[in-house]
Amino acid sequence: MSKTTDNLKTAFAGESQAYRKYKAFSKKAEEEGFHNAARLFKAAAKAEKIHALSHLNNLGMIKSTAENLQAAVQGETFEFTEMYPGFIQQAKTDTNSSAEKAFHFANEAEKVHAKLYQDALNNLNDKTEKVYYLCPVCGFIEEGDQHDRCPICGTMKNLFKKID
Numbered sequence: 001m002s003k004t005t006d007n008l009k010t011a012f013a014g015e016s017q018a019y020r021k022y023k024a025f026s027k028k029a030e031e032e033g034f035h036n037a038a039r040l041f042k043a044a045a046k047a048e049k050i051h052a053l054s055h056l057n058n059l060g061m062i063k064s065t066a067e068n069l070q071a072a073v074q075g076e077t078f079e080f081t082e083m084y085p086g087f088i089q090q091a092k093t094d095t096n097s098s099a100e101k102a103f104h105f106a107n108e109a110e111k112v113h114a115k116l117y118q119d120a121l122n123n124l125n126d127k128t129e130k131v132y133y134l135c136p137v138c139g140f141i142e143e144g145d146q147h148d149r150c151p152i153c154g155t156m157k158n159l160f161k162k163i164d
């Protein structure tokens with residue numbers, strides 16, 4: 001890997017984080033009644049998003065949908081097999097129950113995401129329309145109507161966000 005590829009990865013990670021952080025800061029500024037600060041954070045978030053996407057493009061990481069689904073399966077699988085289990089253990093050791101819960105929710109949701117991506121890859125040419133529902137608390141996703149409550153965190157289905 002060239003040094004520039006390395007730098008693009010670092011820049012992509014940093015800009016992606018800045019985007020997410022500024023969105024959260026904008027919401028907080030709005031809640032506190034600082035509308036101009038909220039707008040500035042919003043504008044900057046959009047700018048960082050442009051940078052992040054440009055770095056992602058330069059990394060050549062956006063490929064065919066089949067390849068992207070495969071990459072997504074791998075990314076999610078890494079998270080629930082290697083990353084989060086260790087993070088959960090460490091959070092227990094550190095008695096940080098809030099982080100432990102957040103890692104647990106993400107870990108369980110990633111298992112489902114990996115399966116959904118794999119199914120989508122296996123059925124890439126199936127044009128039957130699908131609707132997904134997202135749990136706004138833990139990030140669980142389900143296809144269609146299967147549960148009355150989130151199987152991971154118990155949130156009522158009527159609070160799920162329909163993705164169509």
Ligand SMILES: [Fe+2]
Binds near residue numbers: 109
């Ligand atoms: Fe995921």
Ligand SMILES: [Fe+2]
Binds near residue numbers: 153
């Ligand atoms: Fe949930």
